[in-house]
């Protein structure tokens with residue numbers, strides 16, 4: 001990772017904003033924690049000793065660089081040149097570990113003894129429990145009671161890794177409630193605990209910090225593309241968006257390359273107009289969610305609307321503030337794919353390339369035919385994760 005301070009409009013401003021989005025809208029009780037992070041994160045993640053340890057773990061523990069694979073049969077089908085960035089090959093099966101490794105190294109340098117995290121489907125909980133085992137730090141993961149029931153394999157993984165999984169029993173007993181409990185825990189243990197957020201969401205500096213840890217994705221894409229095609233810049237970079245961390249990492253080094261089209265794909269669920277959707281930019285309005293001003297799905301009086309998607313990782317009612325700005329400014333193109341389209345794309349990739357993608361990543365694949373890419377264009381799709389965790393869903397479509 002190159003930890004340099006970027007001075008362009010699509011990156012965070014000194015006071016934590018992307019245009020009018022971002023900021024830190026938090027209860028006063030959280031101020032000391034967030035302030036400590038804000039004052040230290042840039043300095044720490046640019047220290048040579050931090051970078052050495054981070055890069056060594058990415059290489060020898062996570063398995064980076066992940067391949068950039070020219071998918072020939074998929075390219076033929078869509079009459080363009082498709083390259084897959086293989087984040088599915090990361091240790092633990094997705095990009096999330098790039099962030100949890102960065103944050104745990106930061107937590108250690110801040111003298112923290114315990115990690116707290118929230119998780120919905122359990123993927124971020126597993127990535128957090130993994131690095132806590134690696135670094136021998138205590139790990140507490142809050143999870144909605146309903147999600148604990150629905151995601152038994154990931155609960156077992158977290159426990160096997162030594163994490164304590166605490167049930168959030170209020171409200172809808174899902175991610176939102178787990179996030180509240182984790183925040184409360186952090187407020188009550190400010191001195192010895194670090195809160196690892198799993199996406200480019202939350203109060204400043206989280207969105208910027210997580211984007212920097214995930215920016216290794218586009219850093220690698222640039223040199224890998226140069227090696228394979230002679231050009232650093234593709235014509236399109238396509239990624240799915242839940243909170244937006246894999247997309248933020250895949251876009252990062254192309255933000256100021258205006259010739260590179262940045263395509264974010266949200267989960268339309270059963271369809272944008274059906275009331276069962278997670279297509280935030282299509283359905284949402286500006287507001288404050290989890291500590292930052294962004295775009296979120298809400299009712300007339302500002303209550304958060306429960307999102308729906310077949311893929312648990314995209315089932316989030318907002319997007320990170322940088323994505324809200326990319327949408328608002330027109331720098332990013334926001335599309336959506338339905339459950340059905342994602343399933344079809346998953347089977348298509350599997351049959352054409354022998355790669356079973358995560359349901360989340362399948363949303364990005366689902367828009368390949370809609371980009372308007374030509375035979376001479378280069379399209380990079382960020383394959384954020386592998387499909388092992390989704391086999392129970394895929395099995396329903398196998399006869």
Ligand SMILES: *Cc1c(COP(=O)(O)O)cnc(C)c1O
Nearest residue numbers: 199242243244245246313360385
């Ligand atoms: C969690 C997850 C996502 C969604 O999170 P982002 O922060 O939007 O990247 C996407 N793909 C996979 C495989 C995931 O596990």
